[in-house]
Amino acid sequence: MPGTAGTGWSSHYVGTVLRLARGAVRQLLQPPSHSSRAEAARRLARHWLLMAIGGGAVIAGLMVFLDAWEIGLMPPRGTTSLWPLRVMTGFGKAENILWGLAAALLIVVLVAARLHGPSRARLAAVGLRLQYLFLAVLVPVLAGEVIKGAVGRGRPFAGGHADAFNYSHFAWTERYASFPSGHATASFALAFAVAALWPRMRVAAAIYALLIIATRLVLLAHHPSDVTAGALLGVAGAMLVRYWFAARHLCFSIDRNGRIAPLAGPSPDRFKGVAGDVPAP
Secondary structure (H helix, E strand, O other), rough: OOOHHHHHHHHHHHHHHHHHHHHHHHHHHHOOOOOOHHHHHHHHHHHHHHHHHHHHHHHHHHHHHHHHHHHHHHHOOHHHHHHHHHHHHHOHHHHHHOOOOOEEEEHHHHHHHHOHHHHHHHHHHHHHHHHHHHHHHHHHHHHHHHHHHHEEOOOOOOOOOOOOOOEEOOOOOOOOOOOOOHHHHHHHHHHHHHHHOOOHHHHHHHHHHHHHHHHHHHHHOOHHHHHHHHHHHHHHHHHHHHHHOOOOOOOOEOOOOEEEOOOOOOOOHHHHHHHHHHOOO
16 A cells, blocks of 8 residues: 555654664764874873963953953943844854754754665765764853853843952852853854864864854953853863764874874765765655
8 A cells, every 4th residue: 555655664764764863873982992092182181281271370360350341341231233243143152053063963864864875874974073063062061051050150240340250159040150151162162173174164163263252242241251261161172072083983083193183074076966866755
């Protein structure tokens, strides 16, 4: 019967989608196997230590000498002419970034389930890179949310005046969720992740992230030290996720000195070929 055949095809398609999803999770959770992963881990630890020492000093200096002065120079919150910045800042919102990447990843899985052979493999390589981008943003953003609630730093003028040391620890409220900046965390994590996969895009990625933190300052959503801390957290988290992938031979390679470099990915021409292989509904 036609209805039965259609139901069978649908069941087969759903089963393929689920198998692809399970396979993607399994490869991320497999034990690390790269022979140079120990060198990469030591290199990562050194970078983290330098970021913690140098970044900590910069953040402390900003809190003491710049934060209160800088927010006093910004236009009043709610200024009508700042609407372009309100639009722009949405491109750095963690939820928007993560939902966008999740949607792209879902589309890749759904399309890959209709393909076979080399075309599916090429699209799977695209999906793997989307997984990296998604996790590179998600991990530091989740860490940032915990830090925000624990630190409980007031947003600019939360106490009615420019006070860089207005805290309500473990408040878990939006008013006292200024440190670190979630937008800075997400945008810098995404910028680092994109640059790690496609080094030629590092300048564009850096400009994007810097524009996002500029909007957070002008809109009086954060102090300079907040966006600095968020940027450092975002980069540190994305570095950790990059190491996780590299240690499993996913998206990245590791040389004998522990340096991580991107593996060659699907070219635009090959991706067009995949699009041409998708069967018509």
